[in-house]
Amino acid sequence: MTNPLLAERTQPFELPNFDAVTDGDFAPAFETALAAARAEIDAIAHCPEPATFANTIEALELAGKELSDVLSVFYLLSSVDSTPEREALQRDFSPRLAEYSTDVALNEALYARVEALWQQREDLGLTEEQNRVLYLSHRSFLRAGAALDEEGRARLREINTRLAELGTSFGQNLLADERDWFMDLDAAALKGLPAFVADAARAAGEERGAEGPIVTLSRSLIVPFLQFSPRRDMREKAYEAWTSRGANGGETDNRALAAEMLRLRAEQAALLGYDSYAAYKLETEMARTPERVRELLMAVWEPAKARADGDAAWLERMLVADGEDMPLRPWDWRYYAEKRRKAEHDLDETELKPFLQLDRMIEAAFACATRLFGLEFLPLDVPLHHPDARAWEVRRDGQHLAVFIGDYFARSGKRSGAWCTALRSQQKLAGDIRPHVLNVCNFAKPAKGAPALLSYDDARTLFHEFGHALHQMLSNVTYESISGTSVSRDFVELPSQLFEHWLEVPEVLAEFATHADTGERMPEEMLERVRAAAIFDMGFQTVEYVASAIVDLEFHDGPPPADPMQKQAEVLERIGMPEAIRMRHATPHFAHVFSGGYYASAYYSYMWSEVMDADAFAAFEEAGSPFDPETAESLEANVLSSGGSQEPDVLYRAFRGRLPGVEALLKGRGLAPAA
Known part of the structure; x- marks a missing residue:
């Protein structure tokens, strides 16, 4: 029988054959697809014809499709419904994929063809987008070590393989602690x-x-x-x-893994000629240098810490009034902050949650996308990866645009947090390929028959991840390597954080915040209280985030620490971390940085993007409406549809006319000094 992972897809819009896939299909499909991908790379590298953009760069764009299809299904299931069998497969696949990627990056014949094209680029008659793809491809080979000598390439192979193993183990250890x-x-x-x-x-x-x-x-x-x-x-x-989590001793303890990863990253950067891993990683981001990142983080840290210190004094007085022993501890903060919010804003989460039904918030996100970008969302009845998941066809002007899948509820075996991923990305090189986009969240599942209710933070998370989805769905480029969210890490959060602003638009809440029992709309006076409380406890939220970002930067900017936990403690002491607040992500469970390393040296990027998102939403306010059609059209044309087709600062300037300063961020968080 044909392996369903390799068979022709018979589901609508070529969705994966989820209902036919078993765990036993993954290993043989992986072997077949990996072998095919290697053969495709070999054919490109040893093509007898001189290098052309079509037979080298475009061929690379199309290579490995079968492997990507297999892995997109496997890694989705591994992240949302992990089992011991899938974890074992992941431990097997991870180092072999790292080896494959390294083999491609360090393939001398392949690099020679890319280098030849790079040297001839002025004479190739390429389009602007093709020039961008060639530039990024050439840069990628150089940054992966293609120009190293034989000894350097051999050591880099070992480092890449080991980092893949460690990242997989880190994530699985964290999941085990959460699950158990x-x-x-x-x-x-x-x-x-x-x-x-x-x-x-x-x-x-x-x-x-x-x-x-x-x-x-x-x-x-x-x-x-x-x-x-x-x-x-x-x-x-x-x-x-x-x-x-990740620091409980035994087999799931992540501290030694983090230390080894930091050592290997520092060695990797040194091999490639960089002063530090942070210098290496940030070279391709908007920030460019560790110094610029540190400047941003400290500009926000000082006012945030001052606000948090003042708030701590308030909460400690409430603690004493309750007859509890001093001092205020980290497990006390949220309890007393909630009591203070109710006292100061007359806003009680218990009172608010019935108005924030999951289904209505999904409708709200869809409605905003409809008004801004003309999108339609039609429910799809198709087999998906889990019974809790649901799907919609996305259309515009009657034309198919994407498939959107939502998987919203927490469950055992599901990785914590919330994220957006794509089973298939938009591109035009192999035809008009439309994306399959997923939002994954971990909202509390209600009792059977009861509506799912969200906190305000949950609702914001839903809008955030849907902003990422829009970035994927509205992508309109030729090459998959620059499609959708294939942009720098400190730009990728702009669309997601920007879309959060529409949750706070009064007319959106007025229409979609309806009571789960009575169906009544949220009262006007409650709407006002919600808006007034939007920046409540922002000192705490900013401090716990920025502390994590600073520790991440200090881990990677300079020699690797022998003991990351000691280094973490030293950094927090130096910046004056309030005693009643801890980092949002302590080192042993800092998955952003150590489970794959996508955000290593780059956890700051949420805040870098927030500098832009505050300024970008101001463009709508200046135009007189959060749904101003001309501003929405410019946002789509210059940001959401463009992917990585140009440098992010060029794209942002095209939308806004300039780059923003940190002032809009501080104002949006209520941390700006009084006028």
């Missing part, structure tokens, strides 16, 4: 918890097969527990479990 831990809640522990938290705890218990309600390490459950549980002892137990 839970805390039972008896009747006494449920007292004081809002109904939506208690219901989520019962649903989590059912999903885990526990005897009753439980708290897990899913953010959408543990955060509301920390916000509302009056039991300080249980908050401490849950918080410490949450923040000690």
